[in-house]
Amino acid sequence: MGFDLHVHSIYSDGALTPGQLVIEAIAQGLTGIALTDHDTVDGLPEAVAAGQQQNLPVIPGIELTTDFGKIEAHILGYNLNYREPTLVRKLEAILAARVGRVQEIVKRLNRRGIPLQWSEVQTLANSRFIGRTQVFTAMERRGLIDPLRRKQSFEYYLGSEGIAYVPHREIETREAIELINACGGVPVLAHPGRGGVDVVIRQLVDFGLKGLEVYYPTHTPEMVKKYLQFATEFGLIITGGSDYHGRPGQPLGEAQVYSLPFN
Numbered sequence: 001m002g003f004d005l006h007v008h009s010i011y012s013d014g015a016l017t018p019g020q021l022v023i024e025a026i027a028q029g030l031t032g033i034a035l036t037d038h039d040t041v042d043g044l045p046e047a048v049a050a051g052q053q054q055n056l057p058v059i060p061g062i063e064l065t066t067d068f069g070k071i072e073a074h075i076l077g078y079n080l081n082y083r084e085p086t087l088v089r090k091l092e093a094i095l096a097a098r099v100g101r102v103q104e105i106v107k108r109l110n111r112r113g114i115p116l117q118w119s120e121v122q123t124l125a126n127s128r129f130i131g132r133t134q135v136f137t138a139m140e141r142r143g144l145i146d147p148l149r150r151k152q153s154f155e156y157y158l159g160s161e162g163i164a165y166v167p168h169r170e171i172e173t174r175e176a177i178e179l180i181n182a183c184g185g186v187p188v189l190a191h192p193g194r195g196g197v198d199v200v201i202r203q204l205v206d207f208g209l210k211g212l213e214v215y216y217p218t219h220t221p222e223m224v225k226k227y228l229q230f231a232t233e234f235g236l237i238i239t240g241g242s243d244y245h246g247r248p249g250q251p252l253g254e255a256q257v258y259s260l261p262f263n
Helices: 016-027 044-054 085-111 118-122 132-141 146-160 175-180 198-207 220-234
Strands: 003-007 033-034 058-066 073-078 186-189 213-215 237-240
Touching: 003 016, 003 058, 003 198, 003 237, 016 044, 033 044, 044 058, 058 175, 073 132, 073 175, 073 198, 073 213, 085 132, 118 132, 132 146, 146 237, 175 186, 175 198, 186 237, 198 220, 213 220, 220 237
Parallel strands: 003 033, 033 058, 186 213, 213 237
Antiparallel strands: 058 073, 073 186
């Protein structure tokens, strides 16, 4: 088996603790994982320690959420010094800004007649991170979401064109890439096939992007071929991961690479 380089824990919007992720990775026969929680490194000490205890390599990582114009670009960072003071300070500011963003999302839902309270969303956060996942879960608990139309409902309310969407202003795409590089990490564009980012890849390379997440559960064979060509053209490393959140129907290791593309 190989490495799943895109995994989330309860420290952002996943369902499992870092320790549980390590146990699940071993059960799935994986060689190693990367913990890449959204906008936080709070789970990394626990993940690394659990990996050492279970003899499973755990690569420290992060997924920074940015908006590049109208394009939402997620930047993965691998092997970064997650105790670097500059990074820690920036992430503190990002997490604080996220709270304000989600509060504004709730207000926009309220203006559309959706009876959701901020406290209902806040209680679903397992850590300092809070995002649209918690908003959507709170809406589901209120019975506001048709269980047969979950994906469509998410897009209608909270997607980038949704009625309550609030753009990310926590960190600029260029700043995210430069921050990961400054912390000794490897910045990689996450799931490029999901966000229409093809037109900006060259710019992101100019900013210091080092890799592409070529292997991803929703990437078609045609997409994989295209992003392999992009990687060759721009001299980018190739990564892959499942974007695992611990939810039913989404197995850990669904997408992976069979050797680490970085040291």
